[in-house]
Amino acid sequence: MGKTIAEKIFESHIVDNPSDDIYVIRLDAVFCHEITTPIAINDLVTRCKDRVFDTSKVKAVIDHVTPAKDSKTAAQGKILREWARRHDIKDFFDIGRNGVCHAIFPEKGFVRPGFTIIMGDSHTCTYGAFGAFAAGVGTTDLEVGILKGVCALRYPETIRINITGKIPEGVFAKDIILSVIGLLGVNGATDKVIEFSGPVVTSMSMDARMTICNMAIEAGATCGLCAPDMTTVEYLWNFIREEYKTKDKALEAFRSFCSDPDASYVDIIEHDVSSLEPVATFGYRPDNVKSVREMEGAKIDQVYIGSCTNGRIEDLRIAAAVLRGNKISDSLRGIVSPATTEIYRQAIDEGLVAVFLDAGFCVTNPTCGACLGMSNGVLAEGEACASTTNRNFIGRMGKGGMVHLMSPATAAATAIAGHITNSKLYNGK
Amino acid sequence: MKNFSGKALFLDRSDINTDEIIPAKHLSENTRQSLKPYLFEDINLEGFDNKKDIQGKGIIITRENFGCGSSREHAPWALETNGINLVIAPSFARIFKRNMFNCGMMAVELSHEIISRLFSVFSKRDTEIETLFDKSSFILKSGDVKESVKFEISKFDRALVSAGGWLEYADSRY
Numbered sequence: 001m002g003k004t005i006a007e008k009i010f011e012s013h014i015v016d017n018p019s020d021d022i023y024v025i026r027l028d029a030v031f032c033h034e035i036t037t038p039i040a041i042n043d044l045v046t047r048c049k050d051r052v053f054d055t056s057k058v059k060a061v062i063d064h065v066t067p068a069k070d071s072k073t074a075a076q077g078k079i080l081r082e083w084a085r086r087h088d089i090k091d092f093f094d095i096g097r098n099g100v101c102h103a104i105f106p107e108k109g110f111v112r113p114g115f116t117i118i119m120g121d122s123h124t125c126t127y128g129a130f131g132a133f134a135a136g137v138g139t140t141d142l143e144v145g146i147l148k149g150v151c152a153l154r155y156p157e158t159i160r161i162n163i164t165g166k167i168p169e170g171v172f173a174k175d176i177i178l179s180v181i182g183l184l185g186v187n188g189a190t191d192k193v194i195e196f197s198g199p200v201v202t203s204m205s206m207d208a209r210m211t212i213c214n215m216a217i218e219a220g221a222t223c224g225l226c227a228p229d230m231t232t233v234e235y236l237w238n239f240i241r242e243e244y245k246t247k248d249k250a251l252e253a254f255r256s257f258c259s260d261p262d263a264s265y266v267d268i269i270e271h272d273v274s275s276l277e278p279v280a281t282f283g284y285r286p287d288n289v290k291s292v293r294e295m296e297g298a299k300i301d302q303v304y305i306g307s308c309t310n311g312r313i314e315d316l317r318i319a320a321a322v323l324r325g326n327k328i329s330d331s332l333r334g335i336v337s338p339a340t341t342e343i344y345r346q347a348i349d350e351g352l353v354a355v356f357l358d359a360g361f362c363v364t365n366p367t368c369g370a371c372l373g374m375s376n377g378v379l380a381e382g383e384a385c386a387s388t389t390n391r392n393f394i395g396r397m398g399k400g401g402m403v404h405l406m407s408p409a410t411a412a413a414t415a416i417a418g419h420i421t422n423s424k425l426y427n428g429k
Numbered sequence: 430m431k432n433f434s435g436k437a438l439f440l441d442r443s444d445i446n447t448d449e450i451i452p453a454k455h456l457s458e459n460t461r462q463s464l465k466p467y468l469f470e471d472i473n474l475e476g477f478d479n480k481k482d483i484q485g486k487g488i489i490i491t492r493e494n495f496g497c498g499s500s501r502e503h504a505p506w507a508l509e510t511n512g513i514n515l516v517i518a519p520s521f522a523r524i525f526k527r528n529m530f531n532c533g534m535m536a537v538e539l540s541h542e543i544i545s546r547l548f549s550v551f552s553k554r555d556t557e558i559e560t561l562f563d564k565s566s567f568i569l570k571s572g573d574v575k576e577s578v579k580f581e582i583s584k585f586d587r588a589l590v591s592a593g594g595w596l597e598y599a600d601s602r603y
């Protein structure tokens with residue numbers, strides 16, 4: 001019988017099978033950031049196990065609170081920085097060269113089809129956009145990954161979501177993934193892998209694929225996966241040209257990480273997006289999804305455009321297209337945070353930063369910041385934020401704050417109107 | 430091996446997420462012990478007082494999908510520093526469950542029927558739970574009401590609990 005992408009990657013990496021459905025697999029990369037790694041480093045040091053399995057496969061970034069906002073976050077940065085130096089970790093990205101982890105690591109070419117990757121971060125599933133098996137793990141798994149280059153995982157079962165139809169104008173990857181989460185529920189894919197397939201996914205850019213895979217965890221999935229194709233090859237070409245010589249050769253190699261036609265799935269869901277409207281969340285769960293039309297007029301205090309979900313260049317282009325020539329409402333404040341230094345530079349070069357500044361947005365350096373309510377845009381009690389991030393849990397962006405998740409287009413339109421509304425890019429009724 | 434017996438704390442809600450167990454703003458703590466006062470600080474549960482209700486408790490019994498949300502292992506640590514090494518629920522979020530066993534703690538799944546019965550019989554009273562690890566059973570006691578419940582955990586999870594966690598297990602084997 002045929003195999004799914006997840007099964008193929010998994011099976012090519014098995015080291016041990018200590019229990020029925022638990023497999024220990026070999027890792028191609030372990031990524032680290034300054035929130036979850038310092039405590040792992042401290043623990044390894046305490047146990048006299050301060051080692052790194054392969055310094056070329058361990059990558060690190062300071063991204064969550066950068067620049068540091070207080071002594072505690074400064075200490076976290078310091079622990080990661082000193083550890084990276086001590087072990088001679090070449091791919092370490094500090095302020096001035098950094099970016100939100102799930103944007104910068106793919107941008108540097110560290111994510112390849114067929115790879116196994118872990119990180120102490122739940123949105124590690126983003127890398128599945130490249131046909132990599134990537135899972136968010138806790139500190140102990142991270143410690144073992146750093147120390148031994150292995151991870152224990154359950155044999156993957158896959159739900160396939162076949163996305164078909166014609167995406168209406170003004171409807172984006174974020175609307176699609178929110179609608180999928182609304183469909184599945186917050187634990188509809190728990191312990192499973194979601195494979196996104198179908199013509200809509202095939203036609204998506206890597207940025208858009210990363211947006212949908214990023215939120216697989218919000219339905220409980222271990223990993224979101226897209227089959228690698230020519231779009232993947234094009235994105236990675238600068239990093240792989242030596243290895244493969246021609247794009248067709250690269251594509252052929254990557255094809256070995258596509259699902260077989262007779263692969264078996266725990267569920268196959270057909271999702272036609274032809275009549276999908278822009279959507280947003282209304283409650284404290286990412287599956288509390290309604291159309292923007294139904295939420296029209298909801299009061300907003302802050303608009304946030306950024307994060308590993310929607311802080312990439314394509315997202316900034318879409319937001320700027322809505323904002324160009326407009327001012328944001330006096331009744332709210334707007335913050336945009338380009339996800340990486342490279343994206344920031346590109347946004348300046350393309351004149352996008354000027355559009356944001358003219359509109360009255362604050363443009364911050366690349367950081368997670370407000371997304372997790374730690375810095376750069378924390379909400380006050382009772383405030384509501386229209387946000388392009390991925391989590392609306394209670395207290396996520398500040399105690400007592402409400403987060404409405406939406407696309408960059410809807411967020412930008414909301415900034416202009418002063419309340420939740422559809423963007424001019426959407427003209428459906 | 431850790432202690433898995435103690436007084437029960439009933440949390441009657443599903444989908445309690447890791448932000449509710451330990452809010453993200455405390456992730457800048459670099460030691461486990463400093464998380465202790467913040468367990469369930471922002472939980473969305475009517476009538477729950479995290480300062481009073483956690484005290485003296487050693488085991489949580491709750492509803493589906495406990496520990497959903499972020500991958501932070503701070504969630505089990507916040508439990509551990511408060512003396513809670515065992516959570517019993519119909520289901521758990523994957524990462525949370527792994528984190529528990531990785532730390533040498535336990536996240537045990539029981540059927541909906543059993544959990545509902547435990548809620549209806551014990552949740553309004555002081556309940557002691559004794560865990561017989563080798564016999565895979567819990568004994569719940571409250572006054573003269575007593576009930577024994579069987580549980581199952583995988584061979585691997587059992588080995589992790591016995592080894593004291595995944596790091597010790599992995600470093601000695603791979």
Ligand code: SF4
Nearest residue numbers: 100307308368371372
């Ligand atoms: S942007 Fe938000 S969701 Fe993404 S890694 Fe940073 S904190 Fe996590």
